[in-house]
Amino acid sequence: MTDRTADNTTGGVAMTERNETAAQPVTQRLTGTVANAASEFKRTTSAAASAVASTARTSGPAGAERAAAGGSARRARLSLSRIDPWSVMKMAFLLSIALSVVVIVAVFVIWSVLGAAGVWDAINQAVKDVVGDSSAGWNVQDYLGLSRIMGFTMVVSVINIVLMTAVATLSAFLYNMAAALLGGVEVELTEN
Numbered sequence: 024m025t026d027r028t029a030d031n032t033t034g035g036v037a038m039t040e041r042n043e044t045a046a047q048p049v050t051q052r053l054t055g056t057v058a059n060a061a062s063e064f065k066r067t068t069s070a071a072a073s074a075v076a077s078t079a080r081t082s083g084p085a086g087a088e089r090a091a092a093g094g095s096a097r098r099a100r101l102s103l104s105r106i107d108p109w110s111v112m113k114m115a116f117l118l119s120i121a122l123s124v125v126v127i128v129a130v131f132v133i134w135s136v137l138g139a140a141g142v143w144d145a146i147n148q149a150v151k152d153v154v155g156d157s158s159a160g161w162n163v164q165d166y167l168g169l170s171r172i173m174g175f176t177m178v179v180s181v182i183n184i185v186l187m188t189a190v191a192t193l194s195a196f197l198y199n200m201a202a203a204l205l206g207g208v209e210v211e212l213t214e215n
Contacts, residue, residue: 096213096214097213097214098211098212098214099212100211100212101209101210101211101212102206102207102208102209103202103207103208104202104203104206104207105199105202105207106195106198106199107195108192108195108196108199111191111192111194112188112191112192112195114191115187115188115190116184116188119183119184119187120184122183123180123181123184126179126180126183127173127177127180130173130176131169131173134172134173143163143167147161147163
């Protein structure tokens with residue numbers, strides 16, 4: 024069964040496209056349909072990206088309003104199907120180092136402010152008033168001195184760096200396994 028149509032330009036007979044696709048196996052037709060959909064999606068997202076870039080190049084919010092007034096906002100539904108564990112590990116390591124530096128500086132500043140405010144002397148005086156003369160040699164800074172507190176903070180920071188990096192990398196692996204089963208997190212992007 025072949026459908027033939029007359030070719031007006033040459034006067035001959037040409038086979039239609041429907042017959043060519045009917046002769047192909049189902050898997051080839053599905054592969055072609057998926058490839059066409061993927062190329063259409065790439066074309067749509069690249070057009071949306073270029074529209075966003077052109078809007079960003081115009082004069083700020085006024086350019087965005089003009090672009091929005093010119094047509095309706097386009098939307099794209101995307102799914103986050105895989106996270107690269109190596110990039111997650113690098114980012115988690117860097118962020119945990121930054122957090123550790125912040126914690127170390129914060130502990131130093133807090134300890135210095137408490138010392139400048141006279142808190143350590145007030146604690147020593149309170150212990151002397153409660154216990155009496157038997158606490159003559161006791162000093163709170165022997166137990167909560169700057170060197171001890173900073174050493175403890177650095178040890179906790181190093182442990183924090185290792186744990187945060189490991190947990191973030193493990194989380195990326197777990198997300199990839201869950202996304203393989205369930206399809207990942209779906210995100211809808213809208214052009215402004």
